[in-house]
Amino acid sequence: MSKILIIEDEKAIAELEKDYLELSGFDVDIVLDGETGANMAMCQDYDLIVLDLMLPGMDGFEICKKVREIKNIPIIMVSAKKDDIDKIRGLGLGADDYMTKPFSPSELVARVKAHLARYERLVGTGVKENMMIEIRGIKIDKTARRVYLNNEERIFTTKEFDLLTFLAENPNHVFTKEELFKEIWDMDSIGDIATVTVHIKKIREKIEKDTSKPQYIETIWGVGYRFKV
Helix, strand or coil, rough: EEEEEEECCCHHHHHHHHHHHCCCCCEEEEECCCHHHHHHHCCCCCEEEECCCCCCCCCHHHHHHHHHCCCCCCCCEECCCCCHHHHHHHHHCCCCEEECCCCCHHHHHHHHHHHHHHHHCCCCHCCCCCEEEEECCCCCCCCEEEECCCCCCEEECHHHHHHHHHHHHCCCCCCHHHHHHHHHHHCCCCCCHHHHHHHHHHHHHHHHCCCCCCCCCCCCCEEEEEEEE
């Protein structure tokens, strides 16, 4: 049974989310403040975190940043704030998804299931050992889910790793944002393809010498992206 942590200061909302998730077979804990939520997220074993942005004690941005330093489990950030800058900042810190309140509990359950299914497939025990991709100084260890640039390790979030790996496994193939969103986030009708742009930007910051003149992930204007070899 997958274990989920909800960090949400509005108790009624948290309990409603918990009820729906438990009805779908998940084991759910609720925390109502940021400090306690951060400690539980980092010290206990959870499969996914539903993280509110505005919290007493420590906000969702800071919690996301701390968790990402040691864990790559899915994080779904939720907020009543509709500004794109908050979404971009949240995704940039490593959140896998961003939901704007109000949303239906059933939509939350759908996203939780999609992210968990994707994560479990990628880190499952069936992965072969020593599956490596090496291209022009970049080494991607698919087994350990680690990335090296000129033998120096670069830290990637779950979705950043998935996106980089997919592009590297399909070199010189141009993918649209919609195709990449469907492949990496495994969802057709929910989410925002701007997520792809944010993640490409973060990947470039980690592997490109000059992000204004990318040597690995090229933008094909009006179409999408490709990994150049």
